[in-house]
Amino acid sequence: MQELKLPVYLDNSATTPMDPRVLEAMLPYFTDHFGNAASRNHPFGWEAEEGVDYAREQIAQLINANPKEIIFTSGATEAINLAIKGVADMYAKQGNHIITVKTEHKAVLDTCKNLQKKGIEVTYLEVQPDGLINLEELEKAFTPQTILVSVMFANNEIGVLQPIEEIARITHKHGALFMTDATQAVGKVPVDVQKMGIDLMSFTGHKMYGPKGVGALYVRRKNPRVKVTAQMDGGGHERGMRSGTLNVPGIVGFGKAAELCRLEMAADAERLSKLRDKLEQSLLKLEESYVNGNTQHRLPHISNISFKFVEGEGLMMGFNKNIGVSSGSACTSASLEPSYVLVALGLDDELAHSSIRFSLGRFNTEAQIDYTIEQVSNAVNRMRELSPLWEMFKEGIDLKTIQWAEH
């Protein structure tokens, strides 16, 4: 019998713990090999550059890219900004229209909103109730002005995987570039920029057991050669696309994390999907609980479940001393609005408020999943005893018929 290690971390889509092997690889680059990777004339610089080169190769290999196509950034948010704003600037003469999706991460949505103020037209595609986009809708959204399509690889809240290869094919047919935010996917599921026809792709170290503060933008160099306008002026690092002294220890850690993911991803995914399914199937035994999003085309380690008639934050409070998860409830955000992703699926706000996202990771054990099943089930039952809505439901009252005082 495995020993149960508490607390249980099931919020790996927010960030992953760093693998100890990554830390080990990084440490010498804080002290012994502290050089600036851009110093070309002494061993201090060479050592740092070697570390960066090796990391770049590992990262490129993970996504089947050429190392020269990897542009290091401070994280996925910066990579997304660089990709979308950089394309809008660089290809301004070709057009001014971008297509993206309502369920994208805020880094994409807010970048697009910013560009709208500068005269760029943006189409925000709806998603179907399972979270996937409708390819016919995508087809219809193109105009002669379309220069870029940005669709996330995997959704951060529900884990659904968009049909990337087909989206890329449609995009190229219309002569536009295809960008994907693959922050949640790289290192978790196979990502192949060649096979899938990806032109630009953002991802980050800290979602794949690497350090925070380092990410990358993949920028295709051939068929077609893609260029983005730098968004920050300086020394012209990273082929002129991203100035700033390289974060050598961070990059080395990111590289090590990529290497480990390449070697262990298949085994991790198989193990985690089994644990995830066990968790999900057990929690679905609770009455009136529902999985949000498509369950076929989905990351192996995420499950987003709504427990009807129970509010997410109130529910989490029942076990959050020992289990870390996140919720689509408004109470967890400053805005008091429930998750826009769940609302975009067509979920009632009420169900969005009742959702919990469980995201598993490399270091979770079966004993932790068993513990979570027990704790969450108990908390749901307890909160339902407290819930006036549950009582009404049990009495057969249709909540939709009640005149609620919206406040």
Added chain:
Amino acid sequence: MAYSDKVLDHYNNPRNVGTLDKSKKTVGTGLVGAPECGDVMRLQIEVDDETGLITDAKFKTFGCGSAIASSSLATEWLKGKSIDQALTIDNMDIVEELNLPPVKIHCSVLAEDAIKAAINDYRIKNGMEAIQFEESIVH
């Protein structure tokens, strides 16, 4: 954001959870909030005909920990009070008692609204006019 000890205490040991018979003339029921907004409170009071005192109070709440704690605390405070005394319970008293942070003040407002709604329900049932309260400012 960490919860205060008092919120945790009410959450872990909620007082007066339950349901009173709303068909009784002596019971006033207040149902406030909306499921779409993520919080619904149902607060009930039972009033002694002769003394005019609140002899029992019960609640059920769909909402976050602070909403549960606010309504639990409200039922505690209501017991033994007259209707007039009950009307003096201010949401800021709840905020202070539970150390609610600014983003959770709406939970206390909802609890105050629930008290007023329960009192009005009781008044109407007993042939009195509903009291017109100022519109509370929430969210």
